[in-house]
Amino acid sequence: xxxxxxHATGPGLQLPEKSYLNETTGIRSWLLTVxxxxxxxxxxxxVTFFFFVGGFFAMMIRLHLLxxxxxxxxxxxxxxxxxxxxxxxxxxxxxxxxxxxLGNFLIPLMVGAKDLAFPKINLLSWYIYIIGGxxxxxxxISGGLDTGWTFYTPFSTVYSNSAVAPAVIxxxxxxxxxxxxxxxxxxxxxxxxxxxxxxxxxxxxxxxxYATSIVMILGTPVIAITLGLAAMERxxxxxxxxxAMGGDPILFQHLFWFYSHPAVYIMILPSMGVISELxxxxxxxxxxxxxxxxxxxxxxxxxxxxxxxxxxxxxxxxTYAAIAFSFLTFLVAVPxxxxxxxxxxxxxxxxxxxxxxxxxxxxxLGLFLVGGLTGLFLGALGLDIHIHDTYFVVAHFxxxxxxxxxxxxxxxxxxxxxxxxxxLYPEWMARIAALILFVGFNLTFFPQFVLGxxxxxxxxxxxxxxxQVYNVMSTxxxxxxxxxxxAPMVYLTWAAFYGKVAGNNPWPATGLEWTTASPPxxxxxxxxxxxxxxxxxxxxxxELELDVPRAPTLAPAHGDD
Amino acid sequence: MHRTGELYxxxxxLDQQKETASLGMWIFLVTEVMFFGGIxxxxxxxxxxxxxxFAMGSNTLSLQLGGFNTVVLLASSFTMAMAVWSAQTGKxxxxxxxxxxxxxxxxxxxxxxxxxxxxKFHHHxxxxxxxxxxxxxxxxxxxxxxxxxDLEEENxxxxxxxxxxxxxxxxxQLYYSAYFGMTGLHALHMVIGAGLLxxxxxxxxxxxxxxxxxxxxxxxxxxxxxxxIVWIYLFPLLYLIDRHKN
Amino acid sequence: xSEQHEHIVSPKTYGxxxxxxxxxxxxxxxxxxxxxxxxNIVVALAIATLKATLVVLYFMHAKYSPKRTQLVIIxxxxxxxxxxxxxxxxYATRVDYRGVHYPMSQxxxxxxxxxx
Numbered sequence: 001x002x003x004x005x006x007h008a009t010g011p012g013l014q015l016p017e018k019s020y021l022n023e024t025t026g027i028r029s030w031l032l033t034v035x036x037x038x039x040x041x042x043x044x045x046x047v048t049f050f051f052f053v054g055g056f057f058a059m060m061i062r063l064h065l066l067x068x069x070x071x072x073x074x075x076x077x078x079x080x081x082x083x084x085x086x087x088x089x090x091x092x093x094x095x096x097x098x099x100x101x102l103g104n105f106l107i108p109l110m111v112g113a114k115d116l117a118f119p120k121i122n123l124l125s126w127y128i129y130i131i132g133g134x135x136x137x138x139x140x141i142s143g144g145l146d147t148g149w150t151f152y153t154p155f156s157t158v159y160s161n162s163a164v165a166p167a168v169i170x171x172x173x174x175x176x177x178x179x180x181x182x183x184x185x186x187x188x189x190x191x192x193x194x195x196x197x198x199x200x201x202x203x204x205x206x207x208x209x210y211a212t213s214i215v216m217i218l219g220t221p222v223i224a225i226t227l228g229l230a231a232m233e234r235x236x237x238x239x240x241x242x243x244a245m246g247g248d249p250i251l252f253q254h255l256f257w258f259y260s261h262p263a264v265y266i267m268i269l270p271s272m273g274v275i276s277e278l279x280x281x282x283x284x285x286x287x288x289x290x291x292x293x294x295x296x297x298x299x300x301x302x303x304x305x306x307x308x309x310x311x312x313x314x315x316x317x318x319t320y321a322a323i324a325f326s327f328l329t330f331l332v333a334v335p336x337x338x339x340x341x342x343x344x345x346x347x348x349x350x351x352x353x354x355x356x357x358x359x360x361x362x363x364x365l366g367l368f369l370v371g372g373l374t375g376l377f378l379g380a381l382g383l384d385i386h387i388h389d390t391y392f393v394v395a396h397f398x399x400x401x402x403x404x405x406x407x408x409x410x411x412x413x414x415x416x417x418x419x420x421x422x423x424l425y426p427e428w429m430a431r432i433a434a435l436i437l438f439v440g441f442n443l444t445f446f447p448q449f450v451l452g453x454x455x456x457x458x459x460x461x462x463x464x465x466x467x468q469v470y471n472v473m474s475t476x477x478x479x480x481x482x483x484x485x486x487a488p489m490v491y492l493t494w495a496a497f498y499g500k501v502a503g504n505n506p507w508p509a510t511g512l513e514w515t516t517a518s519p520p521x522x523x524x525x526x527x528x529x530x531x532x533x534x535x536x537x538x539x540x541x542x543e544l545e546l547d548v549p550r551a552p553t554l555a556p557a558h559g560d561d
Numbered sequence: 562m563h564r565t566g567e568l569y570x571x572x573x574x575l576d577q578q579k580e581t582a583s584l585g586m587w588i589f590l591v592t593e594v595m596f597f598g599g600i601x602x603x604x605x606x607x608x609x610x611x612x613x614x615f616a617m618g619s620n621t622l623s624l625q626l627g628g629f630n631t632v633v634l635l636a637s638s639f640t641m642a643m644a645v646w647s648a649q650t651g652k653x654x655x656x657x658x659x660x661x662x663x664x665x666x667x668x669x670x671x672x673x674x675x676x677x678x679x680x681k682f683h684h685h686x687x688x689x690x691x692x693x694x695x696x697x698x699x700x701x702x703x704x705x706x707x708x709x710x711d712l713e714e715e716n717x718x719x720x721x722x723x724x725x726x727x728x729x730x731x732x733x734q735l736y737y738s739a740y741f742g743m744t745g746l747h748a749l750h751m752v753i754g755a756g757l758l759x760x761x762x763x764x765x766x767x768x769x770x771x772x773x774x775x776x777x778x779x780x781x782x783x784x785x786x787x788x789x790i791v792w793i794y795l796f797p798l799l800y801l802i803d804r805h806k807n
Numbered sequence: 808x809s810e811q812h813e814h815i816v817s818p819k820t821y822g823x824x825x826x827x828x829x830x831x832x833x834x835x836x837x838x839x840x841x842x843x844x845x846x847n848i849v850v851a852l853a854i855a856t857l858k859a860t861l862v863v864l865y866f867m868h869a870k871y872s873p874k875r876t877q878l879v880i881i882x883x884x885x886x887x888x889x890x891x892x893x894x895x896x897x898y899a900t901r902v903d904y905r906g907v908h909y910p911m912s913q914x915x916x917x918x919x920x921x922x923x
Contacts, residue, residue, distance in 0.1 A: 108571075115571035117581045183588050190875065191581045192571070218886045221592045225599030229742065237689050238738045239731070240603045246731045248905075251606055254894045255599055305889055309897060318900040320915050321893075528573075587876050591883035598887040602894055609898070610905045624836070631832050639825040642816070642866045649815045786867045790859045796832075797851035801839040805847070 013501045015422045019519040034119035035522055037420075040105035042126050043096060048489070050092035050133065055485065057085035062444075062475040068465045078461035079146035080162065086149030091171050092133055094405055095263060098270035099181055099216075100129070102412050103209045105420060107185060109513035109520065110203050112194025112529045117187040118180075125180040132174030139167035148459060150260070153241035153252040157233040165234050172227045175220045178266070182216030185209050194512070196531030200294070203511050203535055204287060207294040208273025211301040215262045215269070218305065223259035226252065250315050257308035265304040268368075268400060269297060271408025272339060275361050278411055279343050281509040282358035283350025284546070286536040289342040296335035296342075303332040313384045322381055329379035336372055340365065355507075356430040360411030363438050367403025371396055374449065389459075392452025398445045410437070410488060417492060418506050422519040423499030429491050437484025443477025508544045510536050515543075579776050586780045590787045593750075597791055600746065604739045604798065611732035616803030617694065617722040618736030621686065621715065623677065627800040630673045631792065637666035638789040645782045648765075648775035656765040656778065663785065664758045667751060674748055678741075680706060686737055694733040695719060740799055747795060750788050757781045814871040824865045831858050 020037045030038055060081045064072040073081065104122065108115050116122050139145055143163035147156040156164050189202070189210050230252065232238040239245025241252040280287045287293060309317060309325040343365060352358070374396040377383050387393065417425050447470035452458075456467050463471065505514040510533075516525050533540055572578040608615045644659035681687055684704055685696035697704035698716045707715070723729045761781055764770065770778055835854040843850060864870040869880060898904050900911050 113571060117571070118585060119571060179592050183585060183592075186588055187581055187585045190584060191577055217588055217592055218595055218882070221594075221596035222599045222890065225596050229600065229603065232738075232742070238742070239688070239735055240607065240738060246607075246611065246728060246735055248606065250897075251603060251894075254897065255602060258599075258890055258894070305886065306893065309893075317897045318912065320900040320912060321897040324896070523570075583872075584875065584879070587879045591879055591886075594883040594887055595890070598890050601887075602890055605891060605895065606898060609895075610907050628832070628836055632829060635825060635828045635832065638828075638862060638866050639821055642821050643818060646815065646818060646821070783867055786862050790862050793858045793862070794852075794855050797835055797839070797855050801835065801847075801851055803847070804836075804839040805842040 013503050015501055016517040016519070016521070018521060019422065019517065020522045021422075021519050023522050032123070034115070034123055036104050036108055036116050036119065036122055037520065037522075039122050039126055040101050041420075043100040043104065043129070046126070046130060046133065047093055047097050047101060050088055051097075051485075053137075054085055054088035054093055055482070057081050057088065058478065059482070061085060062478040064461065065463070065471045066475050068463050068468050068471075070462045073461065075461045076146060076161075077144075079148075079459070080144035082459055083145045083148050083162075084140050087136065087145060087167065087171065089401075090149055090263070090267075091174055092129075092136070094267040094401060095178060096129060096181075097405070097409050098274065098412060099185070099209060099212055099266075100125075100177075102205075102274065102409075102416060103181070103185060103212075103270060106416065106513055107188060107206060107209060108192070109419075109516065109524055110206050110511055111189060111192055112197050112512050112525065112531060113188065113192040114523050114525070116184045117192055118184050121180050122184055125177040125184070128180070129174055129177040132170045132172070132177065135166050135170030135173060137170075139163035139165075139170060142166070150256060151227070151230060151252075152256075153230060153233070153249045154243065154247075157230050158242055158244075165231055168227045168231045168234070172224050172231070175224045175227075178216045179220045182213035182220075185213040186217065194529050194531055196529075197512075198531075200291065201531055201533070201535050202294075203273075204276035204290070204293050204297070205270075205273040205511075207297050208269045208276065211297040212266050212269040212273075214298070214301045215266050215304065219259040219262040219266075222255060223263075226255040226259070229255075250312070250317060253312050253315060254309065257311045258305075261308035261311065262301075262304045264397070264400070265300055267405045269300060271364070271405040271412075272297070272336075274408040274412035274415070275343060275364050276339075277509070277511065278357045278361040278415055279346050280536040281415070281507050282355060282361070283347050283352050284538055285346055285350035286534075286538065287342065288345035288348075289338075290535060293339055293342045296338045299335040300332065303328065303335070307332050307379075310379050310384075313381060314388050326379055326381050330376060333372060333376055333379075340369060340372075354431075356425075356427060356434055357411045357415035359431060359434040359438075360407045360414065363434070363441075364404055364407040364411065367399050367407065367441070371399030371403055374399065387452055389457055390452035391448040391456045391458055394458050395445045395448035395452060398448070402441055402445070410434075413488070413492065415507075415509075416513075417495065418502030419513055419518045419520070421496040421499070422502055422517075423495050423497075424502045424506060425495040425499055426491055430488065433484055433487035433491070436480060436487070440477050440480030440482070440484050444474050444481050445477070447471075447473045447477075505544065508546065510538060510541060510544065575774070582776050582780060583783075586783050590783060593787060597743075597746065600739070600742050601794075601798075604743065607732075607735050607739065608798075608802070611726065611735060612803075613722045613725040614694075614729050614732030615736045615739075617718055617729065618733050618740065619800060619802035620718060620804070621684075622740075622800050623680075624800055624804065626673050626677055627796055630670050631796045633666050633670050633673070634789045634792050637663045637670070638786050640666065641782050641785045644761075645775070645778050648770040648778045649772055651772045653765070653768055653770070656770055657762065660758055660762045660765055660778075664755060664762065667755050667758070670751065671748070671755075674744065681737070688734050688738045688741065692730070692734045692737065694730050743795055743799065747788065747791050750791070754781070754785050754788050757784065814868075816865060816868060816871070820865060824861050828858050828861060 020035055030042065033039060033042075060073065061078070064070065064078055064081070070078065104116070140163075143161075145164065145167045146162045147160050147164060151164070151168065156168075189206060193202075229238065229240055233241055237245075239247040241247045241249055243249060276287055276293060307325055307329045309321060310329045313322050313326075374392070378387060378393060378396055414425060414430060417423075451467055451470045451474075454467065456463050502518050504516065504518055508514065512529055512531070513520075515529065538544065538546065568575060569578060572581065640659045640662040644656055644663060647653075647655035647659055683706070685691050685693045693699075697707065697712060698719055701712055704712065719729075726732055758781065761778055764777065831854050835851055838850050838854070839847065841847075863880060869877060899909055900915060901909055902912050903909060
């Protein structure tokens, strides 16, 4: 453990002289790095770029929908807006975000290793992401994409006049980035743990990423081949998905959703992993039901592969298969519910503080709950007939993706920012931004549940005039939400250079990553750690100095446990 | 390229490094299983629904060439396994010999595949604008590589298949999409494998592989065997759909 | 798993395996010429699976690999099965699909109506 005190603060606190940030300099040392921490930052920059690209398309959608009659965009252009919003956000933001940034940065630190199992493959995964992104961006500027992010055939493969082929190729390429990341994580967790770091001493963040990696490995290749076949159909007239040639569009949907449903678990499991770190830390209490939470993560990964046809209830597929898929859909909610109960039970009797990461965690709890429960409505066969392809679906998945995944992402960024940069972000500004985000989010998406229930279809560029008030509310909310996103971009960047020095463990938290310097040295630990304590053990770790007051910029801890 | 037995920085021991590399390759192979699995699914559905067209397509493939290629690949798996054994037992010259044999057998496979693909091209059986399952029936002079007996059998089958499936041409095209898709993907993987084998050959000639360290041979071996396993399935699925009609 | 503890498979074993594989190949070609109706595909896939298993166990050393490796292999096969079987479960339980008539859905109705 490093000599610096954990979270005591004062004028004496200094950044370590040498860390992964400054040990080597120059652009080549970044672009050819194999250090997982630097690669995480490369991803941070590129993922943030795509987040804003996707956000731009969202802005176009919401501005256009201010009036019922489609004043702003032509129907074809509107189709391009929602398609490119979806493609960018799903494949280039949500799927990589937490794993490629926080996972890459933290997993070696959390298991006590010097790096991931395959550092060069890690760098390769980033370059593959960039190349795939370039193809997709090219398609966006050279004709756009209007098929919906779901690329349903035969519209995408035969009839669309947009740049389908480069987009599909771009997503195909980016899939390999995901596969390599997942492969790296799985092997690292199996073979690179420090002495004493047994499976059941691992932080839940690691378990969550392990489960996510299982999904990445088993699911992504299927979308790869599916998009490959779709590209073949588009370019060379192969006919698997084209009814005019005897093919079946539903086959495409089965193959597409076989990946794309588990993909949503790729998006949420890492966020749940973050929440599982935030809540124990800011309740100063061991997570409730550790083994159950770990097992539930794996259960979500496995059962998540068995439910995909719930996206296809209205396609004319077999009713009996639909019944089976509906039942399994209800089943997959159970492990998520177990985790939610565990998080809430962790809070009970804890010593709770309301630092920014915890605000995001609270936001997650409420919003994921709403999103998850509305998923059950959609999974019910009879109800889905009414609400399929309406704004109810849009609201449901945004509650999970934004209310769930993005909350976890932002909460995690804030929580680990001191470790990544060595500096603290401005706490009060951050709390206000979190609240703005929460308000903006709900104002944007709650009206969409109402709209969907009232029957407004999704992906339509016009709507009946009686829906306008909800659409205006939604757009107003989106403007507020945008502020909530922009603010952290600004102050986190500022804090990285000018924030107060953080010290090893400002919170304090119990993970191995907090025992090393902030920012860490390139080799992560000067001495290989030997782990003798259980996960989230606040009691037997005197070095955490729980009774010492924390930095003034952090809220005072409310007594001890 | 790191030297024999050198430890990469993130590992503590050579054992850990080997264990890690091996696990990594196995997990990668699982992704390949799912990758081929997707096109297998497309094949499964379409064969089930358009059985006559698929049987027709299958019978236009040469069983001799397909069977020969199967034997060639199985033999190449044997030589690859022997290359690994040679590395494990320190027989450096044998490593080179067995790797060379494996590459040679791989190229034999490519040669046969080329012959098969060329024939399909001449018979207008490549999916696309010119696809025509009836081409040889309607232009027997252009299909002179088929014997008169073969042509007669094929025509008889075409007649039966058309009677069972009025849209035979479109559905047979789906068979060929599956055929070229699956064998093409397989061939692409073999090309990559051949490239890896050439790399191994170079290293083995330089004497890099020892009983203490031969991980690349082991890992490329795993990959090569996987490619063989794909063909083990492709052969009956594509060539043996309905041979007993003959 | 170190090289020292690693079980080195003998050329003799490899020899037995390759001969078995070649025999099985002949077998699958032979079986293709016998009219077994619906079971032709079953036999073909069974033989192919047997061949694949031999390659995995002996050529790829899975028989001598740690349990973790074996779990990875089983997971791969299992997931492929999920993809194939659950997708086909849709098609196979429709009343008919593209002219192929599926009695499965009638059987399901019969079973369900016995309870309802």
